[in-house]
Amino acid sequence: MIEIRIICDPERTEDATEALAQGFVTGPVRRYEARDGRTRLYVTAALRTNVTELPER
Structure with missing residues (x-):
């Protein structure tokens, strides 16, 4: 497993998480300003x- 960090404009967060889900099995996304x-x-x-499957966090 790997940990991925993305920094993006707030209006692009859905695009980024959808793109990750297409290429990887992902766990919950944690968002911070x-x-x-x-x-x-x-x-x-x-x-x-x-x-x-990923472990629960």
């Missing part, structure tokens, strides 16, 4: 071919 007004997204992910 960045100091510059953007949004930080953190997600635990695994390649679809290697994992069938």
